[in-house]
Amino acid sequence: MTGEGTTSASAGAPAERRGRPRSxxxxxxxxxxxxxxxxxxxxxxxxxxxxxxxxxxxxxxxxxxxWAGKEALMLDVLRSLDEAVPGPAGACVRDDLVALLEFLRRRGLAKRSSAVLRTVVAQVQARPALWAEYHDTVVAARREAFEAVLRRGMASGEIRADLDTELLTDLFVSPMLSRALFHEWRELPEGLSERIVDTLLEGVRPA
Amino acid sequence: MTGEGTTSASAGAPAERRGRPRSxxxxxxxxxxxxxxxxxxxxxxxxxxxxxxxxxxxxxxxxxxxWAGKEALMLDVLRSLDEAVPGPAGACVRDDLVALLEFLRRRGLAKRSSAVLRTVVAQVQARPALWAEYHDTVVAARREAFEAVLRRGMASGEIRADLDTELLTDLFVSPMLSRALFHEWRELPEGLSERIVDTLLEGVRPA
Amino acid sequence: MTGEGTTSASAGAPAERRGRPRSxxxxxxxxxxxxxxxxxxxxxxxxxxxxxxxxxxxxxxxxxxxWAGKEALMLDVLRSLDEAVPGPAGACVRDDLVALLEFLRRRGLAKRSSAVLRTVVAQVQARPALWAEYHDTVVAARREAFEAVLRRGMASGEIRADLDTELLTDLFVSPMLSRALFHEWRELPEGLSERIVDTLLEGVRPA
Amino acid sequence: MTGEGTTSASAGAPAERRGRPRSxxxxxxxxxxxxxxxxxxxxxxxxxxxxxxxxxxxxxxxxxxxWAGKEALMLDVLRSLDEAVPGPAGACVRDDLVALLEFLRRRGLAKRSSAVLRTVVAQVQARPALWAEYHDTVVAARREAFEAVLRRGMASGEIRADLDTELLTDLFVSPMLSRALFHEWRELPEGLSERIVDTLLEGVRPA
DNA sequence: AGGTAATCGAGACGGTACGTCGTGTCTTCAC
DNA sequence: GTGAAGACACGACGTACCGTCTCGATTACCT
CATH class of the missing domain: 1.10.10 (Arc Repressor Mutant, subunit A)
Structure with a gap:
């Protein structure tokens, strides 16, 4: 749990609070x-x-x-489940990508998380600010971690440099994400991360 | 559009109708x-x-x-938007894959569809039967079309034969799907299909 | 049971019926x-x-x-329970009055009858025609029987001739009627008819 | 008007009220x-x-x-129309009885009251508790007033002492009551109270 | 014998009301 | 001013009944 933050601005101004403080x-x-x-x-x-x-x-x-409503509360619930993504610790870019997907599989898309996530998804067009909030505080950090690894791979020659890192991130993340959203009731299987990363790295066309 | 189907069993028995028929x-x-x-x-x-x-x-x-409830109704609404996927008409497997993704982008994930789709997503774990129904009647057909093209590609040598077609279908479809779910308010851009297909075919690792 | 009558006018005109007759x-x-x-x-x-x-x-x-509605049906139900009041058979007017009240107690206000009667009462001001119908076909006959006995008593000197037979009928009938309406769940007790008639005949003031 | 009473128990315990009080x-x-x-x-x-x-x-x-339902509400409506019966103010018992009937005619059975009363009648066997409630809080007081006058008359020799006051009350009240129930659309006529009382006092048999 | 036509059971139809529940706001008293 | 408690206006829920309307099938009269 990382604190609520949504409403309690915790801004610089002392805000002169009076009366009984919130519990x-x-x-x-x-x-x-x-x-x-x-x-x-x-x-x-x-x-x-x-x-x-x-x-x-x-x-x-x-x-x-x-909280302004059920959705705002759900957002904070979702955020309370958030954890810092692991830093790049692998020997190569391939291992870092697998580690990130594994983190997503084990933490970010566990049963609880994806149940709440589905509610948030259902609110995407009805309450865009809600989704923006979630994107900026949680999704963005995860995507940035992916893109950092990819950029490192481009620099080291492990990843083609002519591709858009944003699209690449989608290619890596979305297969796992949509599986979690559409049939999360069965756990995401072990080994999925490796299969996704390796298939994407090698390509589908025969060598 | 294939009709409602949920209630009209279309079974063999004449069903002996009595009373005023449903309008x-x-x-x-x-x-x-x-x-x-x-x-x-x-x-x-x-x-x-x-x-x-x-x-x-x-x-x-x-x-x-x-309809048993709002979700069942929404399912039929979603089904009413369904169209037959285009048959393989391209010169090569790559073109067929692009055509299928283009169909998805232009028809299957248009504004209306994805609004309803989000509701279905939100109900996935609450009413599994609902999702099963939708999967069997709509999603399965689209996935089968993908897998048929992939199998054909494997036979002709255009696609690696050592990969699971189910996973491959996810790799092709889910990037577009998750974009539609998470930020549909901006239209899916032109050229996205080609970029996804080509990146997957070539692979991310430098040749 | 005396037949429906409400709708089937049974009027003089042959009415030229065609098609399947009503069962x-x-x-x-x-x-x-x-x-x-x-x-x-x-x-x-x-x-x-x-x-x-x-x-x-x-x-x-x-x-x-x-039947035009539930009330009209109830009216016919009530009428189906109607029986001809007993003719004057007693030795004296007092016995005839008792006999009429006894008939009312045993037949006209039995459990079933008063249950239906309550429904009709509830409709008195909402559907006056309904009550008028019941009054003319059932109530009037019973009241007329009472008044006939009373007139005979006046002629024979058994009843004061300076009183209004309509009011007298109310005095005799209504105590039993209101008991039936307000607490019919307990049967009207035996001997009630005699007590009512005798008290009314003698008067409440000491001789 | 005596207040609602149905729900406000008016019990001895302070009842420890919490939350916003009912308006x-x-x-x-x-x-x-x-x-x-x-x-x-x-x-x-x-x-x-x-x-x-x-x-x-x-x-x-x-x-x-x-209120638990329409009937309970109607009961309170009926009770809100209730007024304290007049105390014995007449010179003789006969005048007191007339006064009580006049009160009933002018107040207790006015157009509004008997409309509601009819509903209550219709519910008598369906919801006995409802009728009991009304009887105990409204009817009982009125009947008691009658019986008190009658007992006083018996003591003073103005009323025969060998009669049951309960039956006597029915004899006095029910003629007016059933008229109100069965044909309230025409107002109860003036002079009715006197005619009822005097006829009952004198008796129907010639002196 | 065949045609015409009102009847039958069945049940769908547009409505209205039922009694319950949830939403977001408010009002009370206690801290 | 915040806390729990719960009343408040509002509106949706899913069900039941109202009185009307089709359906196909039946059952008489009238050619």
């Missing part, structure tokens, strides 16, 4: 409750604000004081 | 109304069964007589 | 079904036209072809 | 709306909870939070 326990309790419910197999559709507040033992108004 | 005009009116509303920018979230029935000039019970 | 079995089946349901303790509120038709094994439209 | 304005608004609609000639049958809530500018759930 950080509430933030924790709410997010944890959502995760627990998801873990228990409660679909995101059955997750009403009403129920979340009730099960968290928290007033509904208190929830709305922190 | 096909209702099926049409409802699906058309949903499409019109989506076209008008009404988000899928604002699409209540109540409103659909009201705007279609149809009783709510009549809608529920045909 | 008298339907009238019977419907009315009997209502009575059976009432007998089974089904409240009049739960008696929907839908359910009546279903349980009678009859099409809904067929029911509506005969 | 008394809602109770008022709803009951007033029902009365207004009845006044406007809207039949009790057309009075749906939906419509009542809509016209009262109140949420449907708010109505159901206070």
């Amino acid at each position: 950080p326990a509430v933030d924790t309790a709410v997010v944890e409750t959502v995760l627990r419910l998801l873990e228990d197999g409660v679909g995101v559709a059955e997750l009403s604000m009403e129920r979340i507040a009730r099960e968290a033992g928290v007033g509904k108004a208190t929830v709305y004081r922190r | 096909p005009a209702v099926d049409t009116a409802v699906v058309e109304t949903v499409l019109r509303l989506l076209e008008d920018g009404v988000g899928v979230a604002e699409l209540s069964m109540e409103r659909i029935a009201r705007e279609a000039g149809v009783g709510k019970a009549t809608v529920y007589r045909r | 008298p079995a339907v009238d019977t089946a419907v009315v009997e079904t209502v009575l059976r349901l009432l007998e089974d303790g089904v409240g009049v509120a739960e008696l929907s036209m839908e359910r009546i038709a279903r349980e009678a094994g009859v099409g809904k439209a067929t029911v509506y072809r005969r | 008394p304005a809602v109770d008022t608004a709803v009951v007033e709306t029902v009365l207004r609609l009845l006044e406007d000639g809207v039949g009790v049958a057309e009075l749906s909870m939906e419509r009542i809530a809509r016209e009262a500018g109140v949420g449907k759930a708010t109505v159901y939070r206070r």
Whole structure:
């Protein structure tokens, strides 16, 4: 968990707060409750604000004081699951790419994450700001990690230099992503990362 | 468009119909109304069964007589947008693959389609039967078209024969799919199909 | 049972009927079904036209072809329970009055009858024609029987001649009637008729 | 008017109130709306909870939070029309009885009251608890007033002491009651109270 | 015998209301 | 001012019933 951030601006101004300060326990309790419910197999559709507040033992108004709605809350839940991507530690670019995909498979697209992610996807065109928020804080970092590895590979001659790193990132990431979105109920299999990376590196046309 | 299909079993038995038959005009009116509303920018979230029935000039019970819920209806809407994929017409396998991706870009992932598709994605784990239904009737046909072309390429020596066609299909399709899901608000650019196919064919490693 | 009468005008004109004639079995089946349901303790509120038709094994439209609505049907049900009041058979006017009240207690206000009667009462101001119909065909005959006895008593000197027979009828009948309407769930007790008649005859003021 | 009472237990315990208290304005608004609609000639049958809530500018759930259903609401409406019966003020028992009947004629059975009363009658066997509630809070008080006068008359020798006050009350009240129920559309005529009382006092048999 | 026509059971149809639930706001008291 | 609690107006949910309307099948009269 990395803190809420969405509403509590934590900006430079002291903001002159008065009265009783907000209990950080509430933030924790709410997010944890959502995760627990998801873990228990409660679909995101059955997750009403009403129920979340009730099960968290928290007033509904208190929830709305922190998050603008269910989607904003879900975003913070998703962010609370975020972890720093591993730095480049492999001997070669191929190993770094595999490591990044493995991280995605094991952490970023685990059962809980993709359940929440699906809700966020469903809101893409209805609430663009929401998706932008998620993209800037979570997705961008992961993509940047990919692109850094790819640029390094281009410099070292391990990757063709005439290709767009953005498109390449899509080629590497999206097969795993769409599998997670469309049939996550079965775990992503081991070895998938290696097969994707190697196939992309070698190409599909016979040598 | 292949008709509704969900309820009309199209089985062999004459089914001994009694009472007033269901009006096909209702099926049409409802699906058309949903499409019109989506076209008008009404988000899928604002699409209540109540409103659909009201705007279609149809009783709510009549809608529920045909579809078990909003998701089932959306599925049929999605199916109504389905078109037969183009047969292999290109000179080479590369051209056929590009044609299939182009079809996906222009038809299968147009604004309307991907709006509904996002709803289906959001329901994947909540109602697996729904997704299975959609997969079997729409997705499977498209994937089969891809795999047929790939098998043909393997036979003719244009595609490496040591690869899994299922994984290959994912590699070709998912970059476009995830772009449509995550930022459909900007149209998928021209030339994307060719870039994906060619990059995959050649491989990312320098020759 | 005295026949439906409400809709089948049975007027003088031959009315030139063509096509399949209405099955008298339907009238019977419907009315009997209502009575059976009432007998089974089904409240009049739960008696929907839908359910009546279903349980009678009859099409809904067929029911509506005969009766304009639930109230009209109930009226016919009530009429089917009607019986001819006993003629004056007693030795004196007092005995005739008791006999009439006893008839009312045992027949006219039995459990079934008063259940239906309550429905009709509830419709008094909403559908005055309905009540008028019931009054003219059933109530009037009973009141006339009372008034005839009273007039005979006035002639013979057994009843004060300076009173209005209409008011007198109310005085005799309404105590039993309102008991039946307001707490029919307990049977009207034996001996009630005699107590009412004798108290009214003697008067409440000490002799 | 004695307040709602159905839900407000008025018990001894302070009941530890939490959360926002119920707005008394809602109770008022709803009951007033029902009365207004009845006044406007809207039949009790057309009075749906939906419509009542809509016209009262109140949420449907708010109505159901206070009353279990239409019947319970109607009961409170009926109770809101209740007034304290006049105390014994006449010179003699005969005058007190006339006064009580006059009160019933002018207040208790006015147009509005008997419209609602008919609904209650229709619900008697379906919901006995409802009737019991109404009987205990409204009817009992009125009957008790009658019986008190009658007992006083018995003590003073103005009324025969060998009669059951309960039956006597029925004899006095029910003629007016059943007239109100069966043909309220015409107002109960002036002088009716006196005629009923005097006839009952003198008796029907010639002196 | 064949035609015409109103009937039958069945059930779809557009509506309206039911009673419940969720949304986001508000109002109370306690801290 | 924040906390839990819960009332509030609003609107959607999925079901039931209303009274009307097709369906194919039946059942009489009238050629």
